Amino acid sequence: MPPIAQYVFNGIVTGGILALPTVAFSLLWRLLRFPNFAVSTYLTVGAYAALALNAGARAPLEAAWLGALLATGGVALAVDRIAFRPMRDRRPFSLAIASIGVAFVLENVVRFVWGNDFRAYDVPVTRAASVAGLRIGHEQLLILGVTVALMALAQAFLLHTRLGVAMRATADNPLLSAVKGVPTNHVIAVATFGGGALAGGAGVFLGLDASIDPLMGGGIIISVFAAAILGGIGSAPGAFAGALIVGIVEETGTLIVPPTYKTAIGFVIILAVLLVRPSGLAGSRS
């Protein structure tokens, strides 16, 4: 039996990759009041944007990653203008369905442009180092480090900037904040761009850690959804904690159940949270 610590570490890395889209998904849900399933496809868009820059334009992966943040943020903004903004006053259910439609469209645009084959970035694969009996990869550390830094930045932005405060105000009470002079559309645009950029950045990590294919984002939406519910909708630290827990439970779960049931673990978490604590870890409203 391998040491459980290795599984926990593996889970933390998986959680790190899940954390960024979960935060985007959770904050956008709170702000716009519907679960935007297109967030999963923003991962795919980000991964391919970086691929175009890295493998296509021969840019180093760091530059390609920054490019992917901007490109995916831009795509998210465009999607919001075209699909969600005209539907802003509809019921959340309609918007959720529309977001699934958007996900399909984006996925197929990617397939049309890049084809169905999986791809990989032009970076060398390195062997993991052994630290105190734990196998820790260079990329894994990088992914974790960047994720934590981005999470801290997002949290600082929400707590300490005018725009961040405006965003939280709009999330809490859109009508009141609009009356008080908060530029709602501006706030939504910034949140949409930021959410898209976070998800796009995570897509590059996912592509780096595994491989790039048009369905890659869709494959983790259940885990993202579970992490967001677990963390409590609308809380950035909650989403981060939720993602880590889902990652760890998914990986250590393979010790007990066969790995073929990994996806089912996400569903079990969703069910359990909804039954026991519907507001999630950090949620206050029921």
Added chain:
Amino acid sequence: MRTITRRELLTRRAVLKGSAAAGLVVGVPGMLSAQAKAPINIGTLCPLTGAGGSYGPDMQRAVVAVVERINKAGGIHGRPVQLFHEDDQTSAEAGVRAARKLIDVNKVVAIVSTWASAVTLAVRPLCVEAQVFLIGVSGADAVTQGEHKGYVARTQPNTKLQGSMYAKFVVSKKEWKRVAYLALQTPYARSFGDAFSGILRAAGVTITDDLIYEDKKPSYRSEVTRILATNPDLIMLEGYTPDSVVMAKDIYKAGYKGAILAPSFAVNAKFIEGASVEVSEGIWNMDRAPLFDSPAYKDFSAAVPRNDASPYAPQAWDQMSIVALALAAGKGEASGTVIKDNLRAVANPPGTVVYTFAEGAKLLGEGKKINYEGASGACDFDAIGDILSAPFAVQQVRKGKSELVTIINP
């Protein structure tokens, strides 16, 4: 749905007669009789996209090349073969939709060259129900098991034959005493693993772990952690290309220095490109081999130039040839039933060995017995539609390219 009226039929006949006359004027006697009669419709259902997308296009080209030859030789009982191509996207759901179209709209008598087991299994009931003959390259045992009334056959060895050939190679390498089995969840993962592990255990090799994993996961670190904790000398990795890339990278990153054996359909040029040259280095891979010295293989290679030596396109070539010969062995009616009734008569011994449709059709016309030997092997079928033997090629990736190491014969 629109029905064809009697008048339209008559007009159509008149047009066909007209074109026959035109053929006479131009003076192509071989084509004349073929064009004068209604074509025989046959469908291809190859994976042009998805996990099998590296193989489908070549398989389809092989079928097209055979049909060109058949039509040039005057068709089957004077009727030309008309092909209808569909892409199964390596997905059971897309495969079923495409098969429905081929059967209901194009009225095909046979569907040739399905690839993934999941697709073949999904379209099988449709074909059996419509009495359409189905022949593919899928390996899962279930493909030919159960009631199919003879309408299903394949040129790919069943998992028992495959598992035993893989095991035969592993046993021959004395340094592999501890083997871990790591397989993607597919219809054949369990049966292949049982055949493979059974023979190895009997030969005194320890099976250290047996793990079936799920497709489309962002990482397989925990699966790899579990497998490596059992200290294998060899990991038998039985998956498709996309998941095998992620798995092989995770195995490499985890510091494993032992050997890996995988099917060549997973460890192909796309794999090496995706996993990188370092990760791929030294990976053993094997698959059913074409019959490289067969005259039919030489014929095939000249007609279908390609970049690899994968076994599927030669099988597609043979499938189309056998289907056509089985129809030629009938009395002139074209149906799936005629094909299934004559399959073994044209493909199995006894009979004069033939390597092409033209040779075979000529002998059949003279009332002789034939035994088709193809580009992919002897193509002899047992009672349920499985082939009886196949050579296997063992390759190893060296500096970013798979090189042939040895051929294992049954």
